[in-house]
Amino acid sequence: MNVNIVVLAGDGIGPEVTAEAVKVLNAVAGNFGHSFTFDAQLMGGCAIDATGSSLPDATVAACRAADAVLLGAVGGPKWDNPQAADRPERGLLAIRKELNLFANLRPVKLQPQLIDASTLKREVLEGVDLLVIRELTGGAYFGPRKEAGPDGDEAYDTMLYTREEIRRVVKLAAEAAVLRRGKLASVDKANVLASSRLWRRVATEVLAEYPALHVEHVLVDAMAMHLIRRPATFDVIVAENLFGDILTDEASMLAGSMGMLPSASLGDQLNAHHLPRGMYEPIHGSAPDIAGKSIANPLGTILSAAMLLRHSLGLETEAAAIETAVERVLDDGVRTGDIAQPGMETVGTVIMGDLVVAKLR
Numbered sequence: 639m640n641v642n643i644v645v646l647a648g649d650g651i652g653p654e655v656t657a658e659a660v661k662v663l664n665a666v667a668g669n670f671g672h673s674f675t676f677d678a679q680l681m682g683g684c685a686i687d688a689t690g691s692s693l694p695d696a697t698v699a700a701c702r703a704a705d706a707v708l709l710g711a712v713g714g715p716k717w718d719n720p721q722a723a724d725r726p727e728r729g730l731l732a733i734r735k736e737l738n739l740f741a742n743l744r745p746v747k748l749q750p751q752l753i754d755a756s757t758l759k760r761e762v763l764e765g766v767d768l769l770v771i772r773e774l775t776g777g778a779y780f781g782p783r784k785e786a787g788p789d790g791d792e793a794y795d796t797m798l799y800t801r802e803e804i805r806r807v808v809k810l811a812a813e814a815a816v817l818r819r820g821k822l823a824s825v826d827k828a829n830v831l832a833s834s835r836l837w838r839r840v841a842t843e844v845l846a847e848y849p850a851l852h853v854e855h856v857l858v859d860a861m862a863m864h865l866i867r868r869p870a871t872f873d874v875i876v877a878e879n880l881f882g883d884i885l886t887d888e889a890s891m892l893a894g895s896m897g898m899l900p901s902a903s904l905g906d907q908l909n910a911h912h913l914p915r916g917m918y919e920p921i922h923g924s925a926p927d928i929a930g931k932s933i934a935n936p937l938g939t940i941l942s943a944a945m946l947l948r949h950s951l952g953l954e955t956e957a958a959a960i961e962t963a964v965e966r967v968l969d970d971g972v973r974t975g976d977i978a979q980p981g982m983e984t985v986g987t988v989i990m991g992d993l994v995v996a997k998l999r
């Protein structure tokens with residue numbers, strides 16, 4: 639298969655972790671007889687420095703022409719000035735919108751080898767296997783806003799949703815739940831927010847078409863508690879943009895480290911293989927404090943590359959090969975610093991990538 643992948647390495651540790659994922663994808667291409675072409679493009683702080691824009695037009699055009707996009711991370715203290723006209727994060731939100739990536743899939747699966755790397759108790763974590771689906775192009779991130787100017791004392795964001803925006807993401811979550819353990823929790827704050835009452839009404843309508851699913855509607859504050867009290871009782875969780883952002887950072891701690899977790903952002907635009915042109919990225923940020931030291935955990939990005947093969951290319955065998963290789967490296971007792979455990983070997987970013995490639999052979 640001939641595949642064109644845009645790589646947005648971004649800022650901080652982004653270039654370090656994407657380099658390892660590209661290395662792993664090249665190994666997969668060699669093993670399975672595919673041809674993967676990688677097209678490096680600018681987005682985020684590095685794009686502001688080079689072009690003055692966090693999302694240059696050339697990047698958008700390249701992404702639209704690609705089969706899939708692999709992203710590292712964006713942002714850092716260098717671009718943190720709140721008065722700045724552009725910010726790295728704006729580029730990320732804009733590319734999500736440009737590609738209409740309305741569903742962000744964040745699987746949270748505890749690798750049993752890492753159960754003691756978590757801050758939570760073993761008995762709480764046993765059996766955790768969640769798929770959080772976060773709505774990604776609506777809500778307060780994109781609704782009308784007023785920014786307090788230099789002497790303004792008022793600002794607001796608007797959590798705006800339309801029926802269609804809710805319908806399509808809840809339907810995608812329901813289809814995912816059917817293929818998993820048949821349970822779906824829809825998150826909202828319907829006791830207070832109007833947009834959440836619409837969310838619950840539309841979700842209830844959509845889910846009526848899936849009578850075999852076990853459905854529950856959970857208030858977001860209660861969900862924050864349930865996630866660390868009984869995480870193994872959930873299967874698929876669907877939430878609006880901001881709630882999903884917050885809940886997935888919390889849920890990542892169930893897997894031991896944010897560094898382990900991949901994500902896929904999917905929409906309705908199809909690539910040359912008639913599959914969603916997705917964007918794939920680890921859920922961690924650019925971690926400027928450890929950038930350039932080659933100690934970041936590349937496994938979240940490597941596992942994102944596996945999701946890319948599965949969702950944008952339909953290469954299930956190849957995707958599973960990467961996931962198995964990662965498990966086998968962990969079985970060998972090798973760890974990066976973020977998941978370091980007593981008695982195990984701690985390695986850097988590049989060695990971890992090399993070890994995954996070695997297991998693929």
Ligand code: IPM
Pocket residue numbers: 713727730883921
């Ligand atoms: C994420 C990040 C982004 C978000 C930031 C970097 C804009 O936290 O992907 O979860 O809030 O969506």
Ligand code: MG
Pocket residue numbers: 883884887
């Ligand atoms: Mg986040």
